Amino acid sequence: MCNVYCFSGSGHSRAVAAFLAEKLGAAVQDTEGAELSSAAPCAVVFPVYCQGVPAPVKAFFAALRAEQVALVAVHGGVSYGRALYEAKKMVRGRVVAGAYVRTGHTYLREGNVFDGAALLPLVQRLKLLREGDVLAEVHIPATRKNPFAAFAPAWRSRLGVRLLRGDACNGCNVCGGACPVHTMRQGKAGGGCIRCLRCVQACPRGALSFRLRPVLHRYLARRRTAQTVLYL
Ligand SMILES: Cc1cc2nc3c(=O)[nH]c(=O)nc-3n(C[C@H](O)[C@H](O)[C@H](O)COP(=O)(O)O)c2cc1C
Known part of the structure; x- marks a missing residue:
């Protein structure tokens, strides 16, 4: 057995998780x-x-x-920093595989396309876990992270992205039920919002939208293409 867990704001990580789960004959949790x-x-x-x-x-x-964990970090091609390295330190169990998976960027309204073929070696390793094999820990390097990235990330996201509530909002609070940090109430985001934009997707009336402030727009325009990288 190999469980597949997923957190996803706008659905990109969910698509990657669904791909892996399907190969393993499992369900995404x-x-x-x-x-x-x-x-x-x-x-x-x-x-x-x-x-x-x-x-x-x-x-x-x-x-x-x-006891054995594979970490899969999905990113939008700007920079993945050292997310896997940091995640590995947070996990009690042994990290036996890691992957940075390049997909579209939520803020650029890009789709959740990713290179499934590049993930097949990871699938093979997950299948070994499913069969009960005990695997060795993998080395995940401390790749370069912009020192400013660690400074109040959620606050900077709120500065960079405006959430807009349109007239179609009828206060049904489906957005509130979807919010992973429980800060959304009837189309209004509270101070703890991380700008994952799950609420925008969840709104049944399409009443929520977002706009990038110019500073974030400029930053994302300069983005580099990063690859899918596996640590196995
Ligand atoms: C709050 C926020 C911060 C992000 N920061 C980065 C980043 O630092 N580097 C990057 O490459 N992509 C970044 N992205 C893009 C996401 O990693 C990318 O779009 C990912 O596919 C989103 O997955 P999801 O739809 O499962 O939430 C960010 C997206 C959001 C919403």
Whole structure:
């Protein structure tokens, strides 16, 4: 058995998790509300936010009891910093595989395309976990991270991205139910918002949208293409 857990804001990490789960004959489980007492091996798929690990995923890692863990960090081609290196330190179990997976950037409204073929060696390793093999720990290097990236990431995301509530909002609060940090109320984001934009996707009336402030727009325009990288 190999569990596949996923945290996803705009669905990109979910698409990668669904790809891996399908190859393993497993189902994707949300990190939120997951039953974590099991020591069974698992893959955890999560997005890179501000070159690091999103706050809800940090809380998940603190509760995770799996003895062997594969970490899959999905990013939008700006810079993945050292998200896997940081995640590895948060996990109690042995990290036996790691992957940075390049997909579209949420803020650039890009789709969740990724190179599935590049992930097949990772799938092979996950299949060994599923069969009960005990695997060696992998080395995940401390790749370069912009020193400013660690400074109040959620606050900087709020500065860079405006959430807009349109007239179509009828206060149904579906967005509130979807919010992973429980800060959304009837289309209005509270101070703890991490700008994952799950609320924008969840709104059944399309009443929520977002706009990038010029500073973030300029930053993303300069982005470099990063590859999918595997540590096996
Ligand atoms: C709050 C936030 C911060 C992000 N920071 C980065 C980043 O530092 N580097 C990067 O390459 N992509 C960054 N991205 C893009 C996401 O990593 C990328 O779009 C990913 O596919 C989103 O996955 P999701 O849809 O599962 O949330 C960021 C996206 C968001 C919403």
